Amino acid sequence: MTAAMGIGFLVAAFGVFLIAKAPSVGKLLLLIGGVLCLFHAFLDTKAHFGRLGHFAELSLQWFSPFLLLFLFSKYYSDHRFHLSIRITIALTFIGHGLYAWGYYPVPGHFQQMMISGFGVTNSQALGMLKVAGFLDFLAAACLFIPVKKWAHAGLYYIIIWGFLTAMARLWSNLELNSMSNLIAFWLSETTVRFVHFLVPLALLFWWKEKNGTLTSDKGPSLIV
Incomplete structure (x- = not known):
């Protein structure tokens, strides 16, 4: 089951590169x-x-493909996309x-990352x-x-x-005599969290591109 999901993720990843050149295939793979x-x-x-809070924490990880699909959807508008990505x-x-x-309960690895990272x-x-x-x-x-x-x-x-x-997963578990464990487990734990800063970074670039005057068919944004 796990291996099948892994293959599915790898195949779906190609949707990111195909959605502009072959929209129907790319959208299917992203879906x-x-x-x-x-x-x-x-x-x-x-x-x-x-725990609902745990599911909320995974929101960027599972909803990012749907955000990209929305960009290429006929239902797209700046207002809807802006609201969706902020939520x-x-x-x-x-x-x-x-x-x-x-x-x-505070996860043990949260505490360990703080202890290893800051020496506290x-x-x-x-x-x-x-x-x-x-x-x-x-x-x-x-x-x-709205400020x-x-x-x-x-x-x-x-x-x-x-x-x-995201990077704390690597830094706090860095042991030169056990690089295989770092690569096999913690590298994936790190990369899966890249959306936690890459999607917000993309939103920041989008704000700057719009120069603080986001508008749509439903009027101006409430934020920028």
């Missing part, structure tokens, strides 16, 4: 990839006691914040995670505040923190 990502998110959530980013960081804050004690790591959780909530809320500087500040935090939390 398959999105459904597989959603199925994996359901399984992972089930393994984490069915997806916000859900991801709210879900992450629920764990960091301690609403759900366990109690200090928990305190830092609580602050990070609060900032996750604040940044997610900032995406919906440009607040929206941008929240997005900058999300990009930086998304990058650091």
